[in-house]
Amino acid sequence: MYWQETKENKRYVVPDDIVDVVYSIDCRALPVDHAYALSQAIQRALPWFAQEDSAGLHTIHVAESGNGWMRPDRADALLYLSRRTKLTLRLPKHRIEDAGKLTGQTLDIDGKPLRVEKSVVRPLSTITTLFSRYIVTRDGMDEDVFLQDAMALFHKMGVYPNKMLCGMEHVITTPDRTIRARSLMLADLAVEESVKLQQQGIGTDRKLGCGLFIPHKDIREVKPVLDY
Numbered sequence: 001m002y003w004q005e006t007k008e009n010k011r012y013v014v015p016d017d018i019v020d021v022v023y024s025i026d027c028r029a030l031p032v033d034h035a036y037a038l039s040q041a042i043q044r045a046l047p048w049f050a051q052e053d054s055a056g057l058h059t060i061h062v063a064e065s066g067n068g069w070m071r072p073d074r075a076d077a078l079l080y081l082s083r084r085t086k087l088t089l090r091l092p093k094h095r096i097e098d099a100g101k102l103t104g105q106t107l108d109i110d111g112k113p114l115r116v117e118k119s120v121v122r123p124l125s126t127i128t129t130l131f132s133r134y135i136v137t138r139d140g141m142d143e144d145v146f147l148q149d150a151m152a153l154f155h156k157m158g159v160y161p162n163k164m165l166c167g168m169e170h171v172i173t174t175p176d177r178t179i180r181a182r183s184l185m186l187a188d189l190a191v192e193e194s195v196k197l198q199q200q201g202i203g204t205d206r207k208l209g210c211g212l213f214i215p216h217k218d219i220r221e222v223k224p225v226l227d228y
Contacts, residue, residue: 012126012191018054018199020122021099023087025060027114029078034109035059035208036174041107041114042089042207049207052095056206058088058214059133087116090198090212096121124198127215128189134170134181134210136203146182153202162188172208181210 031037039057043050062079091099100119107114137146143166154161167183186197194215201211 012195014123014126014195015199016123017093018124019091019093019096020058020124021089021091021096021119022122023089023102023119024083024117025081025085025087025114026083026117027060027081027085027109027112029080030060030112030114031110032077032079033171033173034079035172037110038107038114039207039209041109042102045102045105045107046099048095048098049089052092054090054092055095056090056201056212057209058090058212059209060085060087061133087114088122090206124195125215126191126194127217128191128194129185129187129216130189130194130197130213131183131185131216132201132211132213133183134172134205134208135166135184136179136181136205136210137169139180141180143182150184150202154197157196157200157202159189159193159197161186161193172205172210174208179205179208179210185216186213 035057038059042057049055060079060081062081062085089099089102102116103119105116107116135146135150137149141149146166147164150164150166151161163186165185165187167185170181170183172179172181189197194213197213198215201213203211206212
């Protein structure tokens with residue numbers, strides 16, 4: 001007997017060369033605009049992080065609930081974290097062991113203590129709807145130009161999304177510059193395209209949480225997510 005499975009029946013295996021390391025944390029509150037302070041704290045604890053090209057930091061967010069809570073507009077306002085809130089680093093596989101040294105440390109985030117607890121390694125997702133909270137833009141760039149620039153970058157990567165939606169502009173501040181960014185959601189990707197975008201991201205400032213894609217289960221009701 002000769003039997004060959006069709007391509008459609010073969011399950012895609014996600015490469016493990018890039019993963020998310022997800023830490024439980026004990027932290028009461030952080031400033032809304034905490035990207036720079038958190039990145040600097042991570043780099044003090046893990047000196048190799050700044051020079052690791054494939055490494056990125058997911059900034060910390062809390063759920064925007066249906067109970068009336070909205071993310072504050074002021075950069076110095078506080079986000080109040082629950083015990084379910086996580087700290088996540090996107091890292092190459094060879095840095096997993098090194099990243100374990102973060103466990104047990106207490107980071108100073110603009111005067112707010114954040115204790116890092118146990119971690120788990122999470123593979124990238126095969127979900128084909130992706131979301132990035134921050135894609136760096138140019139000053140004065142409107143939504144249409146932003147989408148055109150993003151599409152050009154995707155095509156250079158061999159990624160061809162069927163649907164793209166962008167959100168409002170956000171500002172990330174550092175001592176020497178102001179970064180403007182927009183959120184972006186992509187849908188109807190091929191699984192291979194989704195994994196490639198999670199592995200590589202787009203744009204600059206990964207150490208500040210920009211250009212990183214995470215899975216999103218549904219493209220419906222996306223406006224609150226994009227503007228979050």
